[in-house]
Amino acid sequence: xxxxxxxxxxxxxxxxxxxxxxxxxxxxxxxxxxxxxxxxxxxxxxxxxxxxxxxxxxxxxxxxxxxxxxxxxxxxxxxxxxxxxxxxxxxxxxxxxxxxxxxxxxxxxxxxxxxxxxxxxxxxxxxxxxxxxxxxxxxxxxxxxxxxxxxxxxxxxxxxxxxxxxxxxxxxxxxxxxxxxxxxxxxxxxxxxxxxxxxxxxxxxxxxxxxxxxxxxxxxxxxxxxxxxxxxxxxxxxxxxxxxxxxxxxxxxxxxxxxxxxxxxxxxxxxxxxxxxxxxxxxxxxxxxxxxxxxxxxxxxxxxxxxxxxxxxxxxxxxxxxxxxxxxxxxxxxxxxxxxxxxxxxxxxxxxxxxxxxxxxxxxxxxxxxxxxxxxxxxxxxxxxxxxxxxxxxxxxxxxxxxxxxxxxxxxxxxxxxxxxxxxxxxxxxxxxxxxxxxxxxxxxxxxxxxxxxxxxxxxxxxxxxxxxxxxxxxxxxxxxxxxxxxxxxxxxxxxxxxxxxxx
Amino acid sequence: xxxxxxxxxxxxxxxxxxxxxxxxxxxxxxxxxxxxxxxxxxxxxxxxxxxxxxxxxxxxxxxxxxxxxxxxxxxxxxxxxxxxxxxxxxxxxxxxxxxxxxxxxxxxxxxxxxxxxxxxxxxxxxxxxxxxxxxxxxxxxxxxxxxxxxxxxxxxxxxxxxxxxxxxxxxxxxxxxxxxxxxxxxxxxxxxxxxxxxxxxxxxxxxxxxxxxxxxxxxxxxxxxxxxxxxxxxxxxxxxxxxxxxxxxxxxxxxxxxxxxxxxxxxxxxxxxxxxxxxxxxxxxxxxxxxxxxxxxxxxxxxxxxxxxxxxxxxxxxxxxx
Numbered sequence: 001x002x003x004x005x006x007x008x009x010x011x012x013x014x015x016x017x018x019x020x021x022x023x024x025x026x027x028x029x030x031x032x033x034x035x036x037x038x039x040x041x042x043x044x045x046x047x048x049x050x051x052x053x054x055x056x057x058x059x060x061x062x063x064x065x066x067x068x069x070x071x072x073x074x075x076x077x078x079x080x081x082x083x084x085x086x087x088x089x090x091x092x093x094x095x096x097x098x099x100x101x102x103x104x105x106x107x108x109x110x111x112x113x114x115x116x117x118x119x120x121x122x123x124x125x126x127x128x129x130x131x132x133x134x135x136x137x138x139x140x141x142x143x144x145x146x147x148x149x150x151x152x153x154x155x156x157x158x159x160x161x162x163x164x165x166x167x168x169x170x171x172x173x174x175x176x177x178x179x180x181x182x183x184x185x186x187x188x189x190x191x192x193x194x195x196x197x198x199x200x201x202x203x204x205x206x207x208x209x210x211x212x213x214x215x216x217x218x219x220x221x222x223x224x225x226x227x228x229x230x231x232x233x234x235x236x237x238x239x240x241x242x243x244x245x246x247x248x249x250x251x252x253x254x255x256x257x258x259x260x261x262x263x264x265x266x267x268x269x270x271x272x273x274x275x276x277x278x279x280x281x282x283x284x285x286x287x288x289x290x291x292x293x294x295x296x297x298x299x300x301x302x303x304x305x306x307x308x309x310x311x312x313x314x315x316x317x318x319x320x321x322x323x324x325x326x327x328x329x330x331x332x333x334x335x336x337x338x339x340x341x342x343x344x345x346x347x348x349x350x351x352x353x354x355x356x357x358x359x360x361x362x363x364x365x366x367x368x369x370x371x372x373x374x375x376x377x378x379x380x381x382x383x384x385x386x387x388x389x390x391x392x393x394x395x396x397x398x399x400x401x402x403x404x405x406x407x408x409x410x411x412x413x414x415x416x417x418x419x420x421x422x423x424x425x426x427x428x429x430x431x432x433x434x435x436x437x438x439x440x441x442x443x444x445x446x447x448x449x450x451x452x453x454x455x456x457x458x459x460x461x462x463x464x465x466x467x468x469x470x471x472x473x474x475x476x477x478x479x480x481x482x483x484x485x486x487x488x489x490x491x492x493x494x495x496x497x498x499x500x501x502x503x504x
Numbered sequence: 505x506x507x508x509x510x511x512x513x514x515x516x517x518x519x520x521x522x523x524x525x526x527x528x529x530x531x532x533x534x535x536x537x538x539x540x541x542x543x544x545x546x547x548x549x550x551x552x553x554x555x556x557x558x559x560x561x562x563x564x565x566x567x568x569x570x571x572x573x574x575x576x577x578x579x580x581x582x583x584x585x586x587x588x589x590x591x592x593x594x595x596x597x598x599x600x601x602x603x604x605x606x607x608x609x610x611x612x613x614x615x616x617x618x619x620x621x622x623x624x625x626x627x628x629x630x631x632x633x634x635x636x637x638x639x640x641x642x643x644x645x646x647x648x649x650x651x652x653x654x655x656x657x658x659x660x661x662x663x664x665x666x667x668x669x670x671x672x673x674x675x676x677x678x679x680x681x682x683x684x685x686x687x688x689x690x691x692x693x694x695x696x697x698x699x700x701x702x703x704x705x706x707x708x709x710x711x712x713x714x715x716x717x718x719x720x721x722x723x724x725x726x727x728x729x730x731x732x733x734x735x736x737x738x739x740x741x742x743x744x745x746x747x748x749x750x751x752x753x754x755x756x757x758x759x760x761x762x763x764x765x766x767x768x769x770x771x772x773x774x775x776x777x778x779x780x781x782x783x784x785x786x787x788x789x790x791x792x793x794x795x796x797x798x799x800x801x802x803x804x805x806x807x808x809x810x811x812x813x814x815x816x817x818x819x820x821x822x823x824x825x826x
Contacts, residue, residue: 330710347701358709
């Protein structure tokens with residue numbers, strides 16, 4: 001018996017058809033994975049289910065009753081809840097206040113009844129193995145993993161029968177992911193219908209019993225997980241034969257000799273990292289693998305002048321440096337692609353051209369201090385062409401592009417400059433497989449051209465695929481450096497999570 | 505949208521508004537459409553218009569950028585100028601020193617905001633009181649008479665060029681052109697827009713966010729000082745409280761002109777047109793013997809009115825160009 005049935009859902013945005021007749025059936029006690037490239041329509045489909053978007057055509061039935069959601073509150077009342085990748089929360093309020101936001105229990109004179117609310121939530125927290133002391137914590141003091149747990153608690157409080165997870169693990173550590181999977185499995189066994197959206201194929205096998213693949217707003221296939229192998233899934237998703245993902249892209253470079261392009265030694269910043277040594281040779285890709293919170297980004301930001309270390313030395317081509325800000329680091333020849341695209345990367349309302357050239361404005365000066373607009377446009381068009389950024393033209397706002405193309409644009413902003421060292425922090429997070437593979441090729445090209453490239457990632461197959469050597473970090477320290485035959489998934493994962501000392 | 509954030513909806517709307525307002529007042533008093541009256545409007549608008557140019561840069565730099573001290577700077581500039589002139593300093597030198605002092609006052613705001621990292625509204629509220637207090641101390645709380653000064657100096661606010669007010673032709677319009685060029689034509693303008701849009705991304709793209717914003721405060725101090733000097737020359741007197749109404753009106757004009765209060769958008773062209781609207785309305789109301797008490801309220805009504813008219817226009821355009 002279907003709990004939720006979507007039939008023939010069509011949604012157009014202007015001339016773009018986001019959803020083109022999508023059918024989806026959700027059954028109680030089943031985890032249903034939703035796969036698809038960026039722009040395939042997954043987000044729109046979720047927003048239809050949660051009432052944030054009203055479909056142009058098609059019907060939604062919940063428990064046999066036809067529904068028409070025009071407001072999120074209606075979907076929520078019908079028992080549909082969503083847990084987003086980056087939980088939308090009220091950071092300054094307590095966990096309890098977040099859980100009951102918009103649904104406060106009130107007594108006489110509208111006074112909020114904290115005690116009663118806490119009493120309702122406590123058994124739910126217990127169900128999720130969360131301590132009751134969590135309720136009084138400020139939401140902003142929690143890690144993203146716990147914030148998601150709070151949203152799950154809220155969904156349980158609202159007695160949601162359908163819980164949608166939108167790429168929940170993309171910024172979680174391994175331990176947090178494992179814990180989330182245990183919880184999802186428990187929710188499923190309680191008879192709820194789970195929708196799980198992800199880019200990570202390995203997760204599907206771990207958690208989902210049924211998979212639906214979306215391509216260009218249409219369902220290109222639905223199958224039981226047990227009937228699918230990885231190659232078949234990839235073919236469905238990309239709509240084309242996919243590369244053998246997870247294998248090295250080409251022969252690894254020979255171990256480098258001589259002075260590394262970038263050398264950091266004994267770098268320490270209390271609370272972030274201690275005694276970190278990184279050697280980054282030119283002409284190679286150095287992978288840095290570690291879970292979120294392992295201090296990898298902070299070390300990179302030290303080299304980029306954005307977060308100064310307390311002790312230790314940084315040397316560029318053998319010369320000691322101490323960049324005070326990113327502008328100075330860039331002048332020295334160091335680039336850094338930040339990990340958070342929206343917050344640290346794009347200028348959402350500005351044209352693609354301005355986004356591509358943001359780091360090099362100073363070079364486009366015409367007579368009389370005027371910006372060389374023709375030069376800027378030419379550079380933008382060159383980058384758009386070379387990195388195959390899909391955009392109508394260079395004047396379009398970057399915010400209107402798909403996530404993958406935004407990321408390509410940011411990558412191009414850095415890759416297009418002449419640098420000595422380029423640090424890429426999560427260069428492919430949250431983007432589709434096709435774009436990911438393209439960026440991996442570009443990264444290899446940069447190294448082949450003599451650049452010293454660092455790829456920081458929490459995606460192990462990615463690190464293995466692009467790197468010549470791998471630095472493994474855990475809790476602010478380097479716990480292993482792998483080269484050649486030592487670069488295997490088990491050993492690296494083991495040292496990153498501290499399960500084993502073999503890789504060290 | 506233009507690469508540097510120029511959008512033409514608001515300027516067109518403001519131009520239409522200026523014509524409508526003028527037509528409306530002309531129904532009551534057709535003789536408002538005389539050269540002498542336009543002259544008076546221009547003279548009234550020029551000073552606040554200059555201040556609004558600098559304010560536009562500050563606000564578009566983002567991070568709740570705002571300069572509440574502009575009026576106090578204008579008043580303090582008048583007092584400094586008055587004291588110098590009374591100490592028999594040659595007027596060109598006195599003007600130059602005053603301009604330098606204005607840059608310094610702007611630099612204090614810049615340092616408070618970018619170096620000490622005090623929220624702009626608090627930092628410039630503090631300097632508003634500081635500068636205004638200093639102006640009172642320096643002037644002894646009284647106006648300084650300048651009517652006996654060199655007629656060359658007084659021409660800064662009373663002279664005529666090509667039959668039009670000197671300060672409009674020789675000061676305001678060149679300043680407007682320079683600021684428009686700075687905003688839309690130079691790397692500084694582009695960098696300031698990017699900073700206003702997303703300062704974290706700007707810093708990580710290698711832009712010196714603090715310097716970019718700091719420069720906006722310094723330039724704002726400069727335009728406020730020029731406005732103060734023009735005002736002193738126009739009235740032949742230096743008043744410590746000369747610019748007290750300008751603090752908030754300059755912000756209203758910038759916002760009316762289409763500069764987003766969150767930064768990263770807007771243009772001094774819009775600010776200039778908003779200045780025209782305000783000048784016409786203010787002068788027109790007085791001319792039609794409107795009680796001046798209501799005039800402040802009218803500015804508020806105009807602000808809200810523009811937003812209410814603009815939203816449907818933008819929606820219509822979005823539909824048409826989808």
